[in-house]
Amino acid sequence: MDLSTFLIQLLNAMQYGLLLFLLAAGLTLIFGIMGIINLAHGSFYMVGAYLAWSLSMQLGSLWLAIPAGIVLSVLLGIALEWLLIRRLYRLGHLQQVLLTYGLILIVEELRSIIWGDEVHGVPVPQLLSASIPLTDTLSYPVYRVWISAVCLLLALLLYVLIQRTRLGMTIRAGASNREMVQSLGIDIDLLYRFVFALGVALAAFAGMIAAPVSSVFPGMGNHVLILCFVVVVIGGIGSVKGALIGALLIGLVDTFGKVIEFKVGNFQLLPQLSGMSVYLLMAAVLLWRPAGLFGRNA
Amino acid sequence: MITRPRTVTLVALLLLIALVLLPLLAEKFTVQFATRILIMALFAMSLNLLVGSGGLVSLGHAAFFGIAGYCLALLSPPDHGANFWTSLPLSMMAAGALALVIGALVLRTSGIYFIMATLAFAQMLYFLLHDTGIAGGSDGIYIYVRPDANLFGWHPFDLEKFRDFYFVVLSVFVLVLIFLGALRASLFGRVIAGIRVNERRMRSLGFATLRYKLVCFVLAGILAGLAGYFSAAQFGVVNPDMLGWHLSGAALMMVILGGMGTLAGPALGAAVMLLLELGLQSLPAAGGIDLGKHWQLPMGIVIVLVALYLPAGIARRFGEADE
Numbered sequence: 001m002d003l004s005t006f007l008i009q010l011l012n013a014m015q016y017g018l019l020l021f022l023l024a025a026g027l028t029l030i031f032g033i034m035g036i037i038n039l040a041h042g043s044f045y046m047v048g049a050y051l052a053w054s055l056s057m058q059l060g061s062l063w064l065a066i067p068a069g070i071v072l073s074v075l076l077g078i079a080l081e082w083l084l085i086r087r088l089y090r091l092g093h094l095q096q097v098l099l100t101y102g103l104i105l106i107v108e109e110l111r112s113i114i115w116g117d118e119v120h121g122v123p124v125p126q127l128l129s130a131s132i133p134l135t136d137t138l139s140y141p142v143y144r145v146w147i148s149a150v151c152l153l154l155a156l157l158l159y160v161l162i163q164r165t166r167l168g169m170t171i172r173a174g175a176s177n178r179e180m181v182q183s184l185g186i187d188i189d190l191l192y193r194f195v196f197a198l199g200v201a202l203a204a205f206a207g208m209i210a211a212p213v214s215s216v217f218p219g220m221g222n223h224v225l226i227l228c229f230v231v232v233v234i235g236g237i238g239s240v241k242g243a244l245i246g247a248l249l250i251g252l253v254d255t256f257g258k259v260i261e262f263k264v265g266n267f268q269l270l271p272q273l274s275g276m277s278v279y280l281l282m283a284a285v286l287l288w289r290p291a292g293l294f295g296r297n298a
Numbered sequence: 299m300i301t302r303p304r305t306v307t308l309v310a311l312l313l314l315i316a317l318v319l320l321p322l323l324a325e326k327f328t329v330q331f332a333t334r335i336l337i338m339a340l341f342a343m344s345l346n347l348l349v350g351s352g353g354l355v356s357l358g359h360a361a362f363f364g365i366a367g368y369c370l371a372l373l374s375p376p377d378h379g380a381n382f383w384t385s386l387p388l389s390m391m392a393a394g395a396l397a398l399v400i401g402a403l404v405l406r407t408s409g410i411y412f413i414m415a416t417l418a419f420a421q422m423l424y425f426l427l428h429d430t431g432i433a434g435g436s437d438g439i440y441i442y443v444r445p446d447a448n449l450f451g452w453h454p455f456d457l458e459k460f461r462d463f464y465f466v467v468l469s470v471f472v473l474v475l476i477f478l479g480a481l482r483a484s485l486f487g488r489v490i491a492g493i494r495v496n497e498r499r500m501r502s503l504g505f506a507t508l509r510y511k512l513v514c515f516v517l518a519g520i521l522a523g524l525a526g527y528f529s530a531a532q533f534g535v536v537n538p539d540m541l542g543w544h545l546s547g548a549a550l551m552m553v554i555l556g557g558m559g560t561l562a563g564p565a566l567g568a569a570v571m572l573l574l575e576l577g578l579q580s581l582p583a584a585g586g587i588d589l590g591k592h593w594q595l596p597m598g599i600v601i602v603l604v605a606l607y608l609p610a611g612i613a614r615r616f617g618e619a620d621e
Contacts, residue, residue: 276425
């Protein structure tokens with residue numbers, strides 16, 4: 001592999017990892033703070049991608065579709081929390097798994113009824129459709145660089161929100177002791193609703209900006225859901241920093257697992273077995289640190 | 299309510315009689331569908347041994363189900379059936395051996411990390427079978443002839459006949475039910491239940507909890523292999539989806555739906571899930587929406603309602619007690 005191919009793959013890995021981080025951050029916050037295992041998180045990613053497709057068709061531009069889609073996904077998050085999720089706090093993890101699994105089926109079928117089962121493409125916006133030439137033959141699309149930049153910015157904003165603001169302080173306090181925060185006069189229900197809507201919006205936003213590079217198709221949330229759980233578990237549940245490190249690791253392993261050739265004797269290990277690489281990484285991390293890289297030991 | 303256990307026994311007995319009479323009255327499709335329910339019930343019961351009894355929520359249980367199926371497929375010659383009496387124990391042993399290796403590794407973790415660790419190992423196997431050509435790749439392997447029950451020249455049953463197949467699966471189901479009931483009442487079952495409630499206490503009482511959990515994991519793997527063997531024999535094909543997380547997830551749904559930790563719950567959950575699937579698929583169109591095609595929508599709504607209003611599962615609703 002020469003340097004320019006390596007560079008392109010490295011940029012791809014970063015972009016993929018950062019996108020996964022947006023999803024995993026919401027998942028880890030919802031789990032770490034609210035104690036909810038949300039299997040339907042991948043469905044929100046799919047909803048985001050479909051919103052980007054249908055809204056940009058109707059409004060004429062992805063730039064208009066994204067803010068409209070964010071508003072809709074926040075509303076969806078608030079409605080779901082009010083209708084279903086808040087009833088789960090007093091139930092166990094298994095009921096949460098059951099309910100959010102049911103939610104996956106409902107969202108998937110509603111998607112099929114509303115938007116159909118076809119695969120769609122979303123055009124890259126004019127402004128970002130250029131490519132950066134690297135060598136005579138290779139170039140790198142600006143849009144992918146933009147995705148990475150936006151994700152990094154959001155990661156920074158999340159860090160500031162959680163570590164540096166009063167709201168973030170109450171969120172962190174709520175994660176470690178719900179009753180104490182409540183008895184100090186803070187409306188914990190409202191806080192939870194905010195966290196859940198934030199998680200939904202992050203997942204949907206990831207779907208929206210990913211739509212032009214990954215296309216929009218049924219079931220696109222399921223694969224991403226499992227990867228998100230892998231990221232969250234590698235990083236340690238509840239840790240946003242862990243989610244960032246985990247997501248970048250997964251991005252690197254997954255991307256380079258597909259392009260590196262690696263043979264043992266006559267048996268081609270990579271890229272043939274690249275599908276396994278992510279899970280191998282997770283298994284290795286869990287055997288080394290049973291509560292993830294940045295998790296508190298149970 | 300002193301009469302309750304007796305009512306439950308009576309209902310169970312009536313159900314068993316109905317299950318025995320079923321193939322004599324029903325046509326082929328119904329019998330085959332009932333066989334499928336019994337096989338999935340076996341699989342859900344094996345998972346319940348982990349989830350309900352030991353508190354070990356596994357999302358990779360299909361690995362053992364699938365590996366036994368693959369074992370049968372690899373043992374089956376293309377032109378005649380594998381020998382039932384050797385291929386069944388071999389397939390179960392393969393599942394057990396795999397469970398021993400995976401269990402020894404994943405039991406170091408707990409809680410949601412355990413869920414994810416079991417998922418990781420099952421997915422690794424899935425991709426190993428899916429992306430390499432070692433066992434037919436993503437297409438899988440066909441089993442052209444069902445296992446042959448020849449025992450030194452004597453044929454007690456013929457699995458190619460759908461009624462014989464049903465009765466063999468039903469017998470296995472009843473035997474496993476009795477075995478699990480006995481296991482629950484045994485010292486081993488009580489230690490496992492104790493570990494679920496408070497592992498530290500059991501350890502300080504002098505039980506090597508890790509070893510008990512590992513035995514439980516291997517036992518559950520072997521029983522899942524039993525179900526996988528019959529599933530592969532029934533459908534005549536194995537493919538990587540048999541090990542995928544969708545199947546592990548579906549089994550978990552059956553266990554929770556039926557009532558985890560109860561003896562009959564997982565079987566009840568399997569029956570309800572499969573019957574619901576069949577019933578919803580034949581729904582008519584309503585309000586311009588083809589509900590039969592979108593049957594997963596009402597299915598999802600039912601699952602959500604069960605999670606909210608029957609959190610302990612169906613079986614407990616009808617009086618089956620916790621251990």
